[in-house]
Amino acid sequence: MSAFEFDLRGEPIALAETLDCGQAFRWRAMDDGSYSGVVDGELVAVSLRNCALQIAHTAGKRHCESFWRNYFVLDVDYKALHKKYAKDATLAECVKFAPGIRVLRQEFFETLISFIVSQNNNIKRIKKIVEGLCDSFGPEVGTDASGVVRHAFPTCETLAALTPDDLAPLKAGYRVDFILRTSRAFADDSSLADRIRAMDTANARRELLALHGVGPKVADCVLLFGLSRFESFPVDVWVRRAMAQLFPAGLPACAADTAGIAQQYIFNYARLNA
DNA sequence: ACCCAGGAAATTC
DNA sequence: GAATTTCATGGG
Numbered sequence: 001m002s003a004f005e006f007d008l009r010g011e012p013i014a015l016a017e018t019l020d021c022g023q024a025f026r027w028r029a030m031d032d033g034s035y036s037g038v039v040d041g042e043l044v045a046v047s048l049r050n051c052a053l054q055i056a057h058t059a060g061k062r063h064c065e066s067f068w069r070n071y072f073v074l075d076v077d078y079k080a081l082h083k084k085y086a087k088d089a090t091l092a093e094c095v096k097f098a099p100g101i102r103v104l105r106q107e108f109f110e111t112l113i114s115f116i117v118s119q120n121n122n123i124k125r126i127k128k129i130v131e132g133l134c135d136s137f138g139p140e141v142g143t144d145a146s147g148v149v150r151h152a153f154p155t156c157e158t159l160a161a162l163t164p165d166d167l168a169p170l171k172a173g174y175r176v177d178f179i180l181r182t183s184r185a186f187a188d189d190s191s192l193a194d195r196i197r198a199m200d201t202a203n204a205r206r207e208l209l210a211l212h213g214v215g216p217k218v219a220d221c222v223l224l225f226g227l228s229r230f231e232s233f234p235v236d237v238w239v240r241r242a243m244a245q246l247f248p249a250g251l252p253a254c255a256a257d258t259a260g261i262a263q264q265y266i267f268n269y270a271r272l273n274a
Numbered sequence: 275a276c277c278c279a280g281g282a283a284a285t286t287c
Numbered sequence: 288g289a290a291t292t293t294c295a296t297g298g299g
Contacts, residue, residue: 022280119281125297126280173295178282215282236280267280 004055004065012078014100015048021101021268022123023225025114025130026153028144036144038134039063039071040107041152043142059142071105073228078102081258088252091262094269101264104225108193109186110153111226116178116213118221132170133179137162160187178213185211201229224260233259242270 019027019035027037027046034047034056042063045056055068069075082099086092113133118126130153137158138151160183167176186192196207201223208219220234233251235243243251246266255262 115280116282118279120279120294121281121296122279122298124279128297171296174283174293175295213282217281221280234280237278238280271280 002054003057003061004068006053006055006069006072006074008051008053008074010051010079011074012082012099013048013053013072013102014098015046017098017100017268018072018102018104019046021098021264022271023221023264024104024106025123025127026134028146028148030145032145034145036146036150038141038150038152040067041139041141043144043150045145058144073102073105076102076230076261081261084254085252085262085265087254090246091252091255091265094246094262094265097269097273098265101268103228103230103261103264105228106225107153108197108222108226109156112182112208112211112214112218112222113153113159113179115218115221115225116182117172117175119175119213119215119218121175129170129172129175133159133167136166136170156183156186156193159183175213181212182214197227201227201232204229205232220260224263230258230260231256233263236267238270239263239267242266246270 015035016029019037020029024037027035030036030045034045036043036045040063043058045058047054047056053072082095085095114126114130117129134151134153137154141150141152143149159179162180164176164180167179172179196204199207204227205219205223208214208222209216214222217234217236220232223229223232224234251259251262
């Protein structure tokens with residue numbers, strides 16, 4: 001059944017910590033400890049067995065092995081990062097709290113809309129609204145191990161054609177207008193996503209900030225989770241508090257070039273270690 | 275009733 | 288330009 005298997009060679013990764021840490025909103029825990037999710041239009045189940053990451057396809061196989069290696073960022077040496085972060089005792093403590101968190105390389109438009117939904121919101125409700133967007137407007141991709149029918153994330157063209165009334169049942173509140181306007185920006189300019197992808201981080205950030213519903217925090221999350229800019233450092237209410245209490249002198253130098261990866265440990269520590 | 279949630283836009287000073 | 292107000296929704 002397993003289509004792909006990646007020998008982790010001691011690379012730290014925990015499914016619950018990685019797939020349910022507030023960076024991705026569409027992974028669901030199955031009874032056997034595996035996780036089922038929809039990535040780029042494909043329904044897959046992910047599990048850890050014998051120090052290997054296994055990807056099982058439940059309805060056809062669209063993506064190749066390198067796609068999943070890329071999605072799970074297996075090209076980054078987290079053991080080396082942990083060693084580097086250990087130079088700072090406080091950061092090491094944050095890592096130790098959940099060492100299996102890894103950043104994912106997610107699809108750009110889905111990440112953008114998801115983090116527009118995230119503003120002034122909580123993770124539980126973000127998941128509900130994002131899943132509702134998919135259930136209502138994305139094509140069906142299959143049924144997961146728990147019997148739940150899953151759908152792909154809708155395209156910008158699909159979302160751009162909707163009205164506020166169409167989105168009203170999702171109860172996304174004032175974010176509906178942001179979703180629609182940003183979707184239209186990408187539907188009306190079919191090369192915009194590729195242009196942003198190709199920009200350096202500073203220019204991509206400027207371009208993101210020009211979108212309706214995207215401020216500094218959402219832009220930094222999209223840069224980190226949707227464009228793999230690991231130096232990007234999103235600051236939300238949790239990170240703001242954690243920085244004031246744990247790192248009053250600022251982020252340690254050992255994390256400067258991978259601030260976003262360190263941020264995940266800090267965010268998680270602040271949110272779950274209260 | 276009040277405060278908070280992976281904030282940002284609109285308004286006012 | 289910087290500070291403040293408003294925005295919609297659900298949970299504690």
